[in-house]
Amino acid sequence: MIELKRVKKYYDETYALRDINLQLPRGEIVGLFGENGAGKTTLMKSILNFIDYQGSITLDGQPITTKNIAQLSFATSEHSFFPNLSPAAHRDFYQMHFPKFSHKRFQGLMEFFELPMGTALKKFSTGQKNQFEVIMALSQGADYILMDEPFSGNDIFNREDFYKVLLGILEPHETVLFSTHLIEEVAGFIGRAVLIRKGQIVGDVSLMQLEEEGKDLVSYIKETYHYKPDRVSKALKELT
Amino acid sequence: MKRVWHRLERYSPPGYEWKEELNLIVGYFVVAVLISFWFFREFQSAMNLVSPSAYMPPFEVLIKKSFFMIRFLPFHMARYIWLRYQYFNxxxxxxxxxxxxxxxxxxxxxxxxxxxxxxLSAILLSMVTKAIYFLFYTYMVPLSAWPPGQSMNLWSVIL
Structure with missing residues (x-):
């Protein structure tokens, strides 16, 4: 389990994360929602130890170091691959560094998304680059897969294909933390939603719980964010 | 050779154009060795000036101008290291x-x-070149013209 206790992060005098307490057990698909600048990326970067923070983040009770970092993988819309290398070269690189790398999953996903194995990634389209980024995160053999807006730039068909594939291939011990703005799209595929606003967790709910309460994810998010439905009409009235 | 290339790839960021750098470095070494030939010119001039009662200038004086290029190498390498860190972003x-x-x-x-x-290759190359020049110096300079205080120990000269 990944456990965050009183995690704080501030840039200059602005808080990016304020007293974050969060537990991510194995086997969950968690959606992380929030506006731009809410702290989603900072939260993931803190878990991955890319940035300094206050508080504690542990993985199965141990601090995250080079000893257990291979249990975490990361897909980002900024892309973390080497643009001059081909997918085949990436496969070799991952195999060299990550002993649990799943060649079978890599091969299967490459074929499913029909990505060329020998072409340098800089020649791929944005959509293909996103797909490849996700393929590597899923094939690394990690127990915790962190994805930060992995599909910004992909079309709807592509994204839907991905959700179906992900649900089909994930093992029971694999956890996915998935940040996105596409709330309606992922509602059917996540099991839990974590809402973050101005660096604080303002909502944490399981989809089953929402279902029992007769609510849907979008209305829960709107309610938590105190969304004002008449905001637009009021603004238009003032403007016209 | 292919195995060497493959191994060297592990010493650079993945996908980094290090082969171009290698070509530049080899060129740098060639130029450095050519410049070091200046030693022979200095040696020749000194030999011409040595009278039967005079001493040859010490070896260190003759090679002073010949090995200046190695001093610039750390700056080039610092740039290469910086470029590598930049590459990952x-x-x-x-x-x-x-x-x-x-x-x-x-x-x-x-x-x-x-x-x-x-x-390290540059240091090794300069040591080997210095050793060859020193052997040349010891062979060519008559004992009577040997400068006082000039070491005859090869290691003390090249290190």
Missing amino acids: KETKSIYLMLRLPRRFEYHFRCWALPVIFI
Whole structure:
């Protein structure tokens, strides 16, 4: 389990994360929602130890170091691959560094998304680059897969294909933390939603719980964010 | 040779154009060796000036101008190291992958390894060249013209 206790992060005098307490057990698909600048990326970067923070983040009770970092993988819309290398070269690189790398999953996903194995990634389209980024995160053999807006730039068909594939291939011990703005799209595929606003967790709910309460994810998010439905009409009235 | 190339690739950031750098370094070494031939000119001039009662200038004086290029190499290598660190933030954020590797020093290793190898090769090359020139000096300079205080120990000269 990944456990965050009183995690704080501030840039200059602005808080990016304020007293974050969060537990991510194995086997969950968690959606992380929030506006731009809410702290989603900072939260993931803190878990991955890319940035300094206050508080504690542990993985199965141990601090995250080079000893257990291979249990975490990361897909980002900024892309973390080497643009001059081909997918085949990436496969070799991952195999060299990550002993649990799943060649079978890599091969299967490459074929499913029909990505060329020998072409340098800089020649791929944005959509293909996103797909490849996700393929590597899923094939690394990690127990915790962190994805930060992995599909910004992909079309709807592509994204839907991905959700179906992900649900089909994930093992029971694999956890996915998935940040996105596409709330309606992922509602059917996540099991839990974590809402973050101005660096604080303002909502944490399981989809089953929402279902029992007769609510849907979008209305829960709107309610938590105190969304004002008449905001637009009021603004238009003032403007016209 | 292919195996050597393959091995060297592990000493650089993945996908980095290090072969171009290698060509530049080899060119740099060739120019450095050519410049070191200045020693023979200095030697010839000194020999012409030596009268039967005079001494040859010490070996260190004759080679002073011949090995100046090696002094610039650390600056070039510092630039190469900087370029390697920059590479991981260029076009994509491959730094995120490097920082997630279980091998703790892999990220820094891939930035430092080849520049350090280049510097060590340059030092080795300059030592070998100096040794050859010193042997030439000891062979050509008559004992009567041997400068006072000039060491005859090869190691003390080249190190």
